[in-house]
Amino acid sequence: MKLNYLKSYLILLIGLVAASCELDNFEEPKSTLEGRVVYNGEALGLRSQGVELELWQHGYDLFQKIPVYVAQDGTFSAVLFDGDYKMTLIRGNGPWMDRTDSIDVQVRGSQMIDVEVQPYYVVSNPSVSVNGNNLSVTFTINGINTNRNLEFAAIYMGRTSLTDAVRNEGDFIIPAGEIELGSTVTVEVPIPAALAGRNEIFVRIGAKTVGIPELLYTQVEGKTL
Structure with a gap:
């Protein structure tokens, strides 16, 4: 009986060590998306963290938005995995007319984009x-x-x-x-x-x-x- 307990303990310990190694080997995102919210090429002044952009990536089991908050000088940044994303603007969130179309964003290493909006x-x-x-x-x-x-x-x-x-x-x-x-x-x-x-x-x-x-x-x- 004690031998069975010992075997069970060793199996559990090996499983925990393996899971820990997998977590340690998990690759973190390293690419950077940077950009500005602009009108006529000029970055807009906003309330810090008051405006949120959304990034979506299709083709994965876990399909949920990646929130990207805009700084007060109109700039934003996000650390991501390389891939193809859709960026959307939340309706009524910013001081501009709603933009219903999404923006295609390709992230390969470092990427910079301008998001053009039409203020009121x-x-x-x-x-x-x-x-x-x-x-x-x-x-x-x-x-x-x-x-x-x-x-x-x-x-x-x-x-x-x-x-x-x-x-x-x-x-x-x-x-x-x-x-x-x-x-x-x-x-x-x-x-x-x-x-x-x-x-x-x-x-x-x-x-x-x-x-x-x-x-x-x-x-x-x-x-x-």
């Missing part, structure tokens, strides 16, 4: 300067696809470069009724008390479309106080 509104010609206890801010909102109305523009102020509608120490909202598309907007924005004693402030301007949760932003800009 973009912020152009941003300018921020410190004026005493205020920020002097100018910008222009241009309508690209105006089948959805502009809801507001906003200036977001923060203590780090990760500043947006969710992470900020102060904001200044300008309703759509006070904005003429294509014309320069100039505002004096009080610097929040939480930031007044700091050496530097980070500023972004965002445009919010009605019915779309995510804003389209300018790239973050740091200003010395």
Whole structure:
């Protein structure tokens, strides 16, 4: 009886060692897909991790999406196995018109792609300067696809470069009724008390479309106080 127990134990031990060796020998993905979400060739400013792209690979038993999150400067990256993938954009996730077609992506070593989208509104010609206890801010909102109305523009102020509608120490909202598309907007924005004693402030301007949760932003800009 003891001999049978010993044999069973040895068989189990050998199985565990073999499984461990298989895990140690498992090849990890080494190829890199890098890219940008762009309009007219320019990377778009977004909320960090607010927009998600999806990668799908057919031909495998486990068929599920590979999520790829976009950084605030519009760039993204993923480490993958070599292969052929389909990239899709989630409906209503980004501040642009829905794109129903998928994008064919071939990954062989390192690959770079641009994902072209059609925003509803973009912020152009941003300018921020410190004026005493205020920020002097100018910008222009241009309508690209105006089948959805502009809801507001906003200036977001923060203590780090990760500043947006969710992470900020102060904001200044300008309703759509006070904005003429294509014309320069100039505002004096009080610097929040939480930031007044700091050496530097980070500023972004965002445009919010009605019915779309995510804003389209300018790239973050740091200003010395």
